[in-house]
Amino acid sequence: MKPPRITDSSLRDGSHPMRHQFTVEQVSAVARALDEAGVPVIEVSHGDGLGGSSIQYGFSLVSEMDLIAAAREACARAKIAVLLLPGVGTRAELREAVKRGAGVVRIATQCTEADVSEQHFGLAKELGLEAIGFLMMAHMRPPEVLAEQALLMQGYGADCVYVVDSAGAMLPADAAARVAGLRRVLRCGVGFHAHNNLGVAIGNSIAALEAGADQIDGCLRGLGAGSGNAPTELLAAVLDKMDLNPGLDVFKLCDAAEYVLAPMMPFQPIPNRDAISIGYAGVYSTFLLHARRAGERFGLDSREILVELGRRKAMAGQEDWILDVAQDLARLKGDKTKRLI
Amino acid sequence: MPAIKAAILGTGNIGSDLMFKLLRQPGSLELALFAGIDPASHGLARARQLGVAASDRGIDAILEAPDIRIVFDATSARAHVRHAAALAAAGKIAIDLTPAARGPYVVPPANLGSHLDQPNVNLITCGGQATIPLVHAVARVAPVRYAEIVSTVGSLSAGPGTRQNIDEFTFTTARGLEAIGGARAAKAIIILNPADPPILMRNTVYVLSEGDFDEAAVTQSIERVASEVRAYVPGYRLKGEPAYDTIKTADGLRRTITLLLEVEGAGDYLPKYAGNLDIMTASAWRVGQAFAERLLETVPLRP
Numbered sequence: 206m207k208p209p210r211i212t213d214s215s216l217r218d219g220s221h222p223m224r225h226q227f228t229v230e231q232v233s234a235v236a237r238a239l240d241e242a243g244v245p246v247i248e249v250s251h252g253d254g255l256g257g258s259s260i261q262y263g264f265s266l267v268s269e270m271d272l273i274a275a276a277r278e279a280c281a282r283a284k285i286a287v288l289l290l291p292g293v294g295t296r297a298e299l300r301e302a303v304k305r306g307a308g309v310v311r312i313a314t315q316c317t318e319a320d321v322s323e324q325h326f327g328l329a330k331e332l333g334l335e336a337i338g339f340l341m342m343a344h345m346r347p348p349e350v351l352a353e354q355a356l357l358m359q360g361y362g363a364d365c366v367y368v369v370d371s372a373g374a375m376l377p378a379d380a381a382a383r384v385a386g387l388r389r390v391l392r393c394g395v396g397f398h399a400h401n402n403l404g405v406a407i408g409n410s411i412a413a414l415e416a417g418a419d420q421i422d423g424c425l426r427g428l429g430a431g432s433g434n435a436p437t438e439l440l441a442a443v444l445d446k447m448d449l450n451p452g453l454d455v456f457k458l459c460d461a462a463e464y465v466l467a468p469m470m471p472f473q474p475i476p477n478r479d480a481i482s483i484g485y486a487g488v489y490s491t492f493l494l495h496a497r498r499a500g501e502r503f504g505l506d507s508r509e510i511l512v513e514l515g516r517r518k519a520m521a522g523q524e525d526w527i528l529d530v531a532q533d534l535a536r537l538k539g540d541k542t543k544r545l546i
Numbered sequence: 547m548p549a550i551k552a553a554i555l556g557t558g559n560i561g562s563d564l565m566f567k568l569l570r571q572p573g574s575l576e577l578a579l580f581a582g583i584d585p586a587s588h589g590l591a592r593a594r595q596l597g598v599a600a601s602d603r604g605i606d607a608i609l610e611a612p613d614i615r616i617v618f619d620a621t622s623a624r625a626h627v628r629h630a631a632a633l634a635a636a637g638k639i640a641i642d643l644t645p646a647a648r649g650p651y652v653v654p655p656a657n658l659g660s661h662l663d664q665p666n667v668n669l670i671t672c673g674g675q676a677t678i679p680l681v682h683a684v685a686r687v688a689p690v691r692y693a694e695i696v697s698t699v700g701s702l703s704a705g706p707g708t709r710q711n712i713d714e715f716t717f718t719t720a721r722g723l724e725a726i727g728g729a730r731a732a733k734a735i736i737i738l739n740p741a742d743p744p745i746l747m748r749n750t751v752y753v754l755s756e757g758d759f760d761e762a763a764v765t766q767s768i769e770r771v772a773s774e775v776r777a778y779v780p781g782y783r784l785k786g787e788p789a790y791d792t793i794k795t796a797d798g799l800r801r802t803i804t805l806l807l808e809v810e811g812a813g814d815y816l817p818k819y820a821g822n823l824d825i826m827t828a829s830a831w832r833v834g835q836a837f838a839e840r841l842l843e844t845v846p847l848r849p
Contacts, residue, residue: 256733259694259733259735260692260694260752260754260793260802261694261696261735261750261752264795264796266796291712291713292712292715292716292735292736292737292738293716293735295713295716295717296713297713315737315738315739315740317701317738317740318701318709318738318740320706320709320710321709321712321738323709323710324710324711324712324713325713517741518739518741518745519739520737520738520739520740520741521737522735522737523696523698523737523739525696525698525750525806526698526748528750528789528804528806529748529750529785529786529806532785532786532789532806536786
């Protein structure tokens with residue numbers, strides 16, 4: 206095994222629990238601390254990727270382009286990555302992000318729909334970016350299907366393809382099987398992005414490494430959607446203990462988590478009742494806060510909403526189905542809906 | 547009944563579904579030719595079985611038929627750019643189902659009557675045909691600051707054209723929401739869902755109003771427009787009541803309206819879940835009828 210490359214997504218996946226309210230000062234401080242601790246790639250975007258600022262996902266307080274520029278300026282060594290979901294963001298936003306300092310793009314599709322990303326990989330390569338494929342909701346399909354989709358992305362020019370456990374629904378054996386499935390067929394790199402809804406983000410990341418992953422994601426304090434991601438500082442300590450530390454300063458990362466990020470966090474993501482339901486039902490981790498709000502509005506247990514969304518096979522980004530499901534469940538209960546005003 | 551001769555160019559799923567619609571309900575149109583460029587296409591064979599004149603000589607076969615007045619183009623944006631010029635030179639009306647947008651956008655309940663003098667009209671996108679009528683319904687009662695739509699379609703109903711040009715879907719739909727829907731600014735999101743059995747086409751429409759408004763008037767306007775669409779897309783259904791809310795935005799509290807919409811296809815040729823494709827062919831049918839009626843009014847038929 207060789208030390209993996211670590212990408213920190215506190216400033217992208219962490220945008221979800223922050224309700225997309227990151228300020229320029231916060232982003233500068235977090236990016237600087239990560240850079241000083243040796244993190245080589247820092248992802249900055251709206252939580253749902255470039256162009257995600259919307260009614261559907263929540264409006265950003267500060268334009269993500271300004272946040273990308275702030276992170277770029279704060280870092281001496283780290284590359285700035287952006288997330289792009291075709292269908293939400295477009296090549297226009299990617300061009301702008303590159304002008305503002307992005308050097309890596311992670312192009313995310315549902316794990317069965319890789320062929321919507323061809324034009325975006327094409328532009329990324331034209332612009333000389335490192336381009337990484339992100340197969341979301343990867344727990345929903347077996348390794349062979351993911352491998353076929355990953356091959357499409359490799360064909361479009363991907364430098365690496367990630368198995369993304371968007372729902373935090375995988376157990377270590379699931380993560381290992383999927384990463385190994387990609388490793389077997391790909392010439393390019395393989396990555397793994399964990400969510401901690403079932404409490405196994407670090408365990409899954411280790412299993413992915415053992416199965417051949419080249420890249421692993423983390424977020425300081427695990428700040429991310431659902432119950433968050435693999436905590437970057439914890440990942441660093443574990444890798445160090447495995448003798449696989451890729452050059453991260455464990456103490457500096459722990460300090461960054463404790464003294465830089467923690468004070469700005471609205472809450473500490475943990476596998477609580479809602480997050481466990483997300484992992485168990487296999488739904489998109491970002492549904493957490495949206496489902497909680499819908500539950501309050503319609504007088505429902507948010508877990509019922511999440512489990513029903515899992516039954517309907519909702520995919521990544523389908524936040525609008527939460528209202529639909531909540532209305533249906535409330536109607537079934539004969540409850541009168543309450544206004545949010 | 548007198549009828550205007552029409553041709554369909556493009557023998558894929560969309561062209562074939564439109565053929566079934568025109569055969570089932572010809573109205574003021576007579577399907578005179580079904581043309582493509584692949585002699586081995588299933589679409590051509592199907593047309594011949596159904597007794598429709600068919601040609602594998604594409605646009606040339608249509609240009610050689612002087613009595614064909616209206617041409618539905620269900621090929622690709624790139625091909626339509628070429629077809630548009632040739633059809634205009636031949637004095638034929640083009641109803642464009644591709645994203646080429648050589649002519650003005652048309653969404654039947656919003657502006658069907660306003661471009662009947664044009665040689666070429668464009669049908670925007672499936673998401674546009676589904677959601678622009680609803681934004682228009684709000685905008686005519688309460689000024690719309692911002693409209694945002696999310697179209698979710700079953701993976702099996704998203705063909706290679708949509709997949710390779712997903713950015714164009716979002717741009718074109720957003721421009722249509724502004725130009726025809728009447729929103730000052732707009733955003734479109736498309737999501738593919740691979741669930742099996744496939745989901746029906748689903749759309750969520752979010753509207754942010756300029757100011758306060760009369761909820762009853764908005765609801766009534768929405769219901770009226772939805773029933774106008776249902777006249778040509780029977781499976782067009784609003785789910786539940788419009789949801790009225792107030793949200794915090796960058797410039798203060800704003801009132802919002804959220805509409806949930808389901809589109810089930812007629813199942814003429816394509817499966818019923820493909821409401822996104824059905825609404826394109828049904829809108830093309832509706833627009834074609836309007837052009838044909840106009841031609842019948844203005845051009846006296848020789849005995």
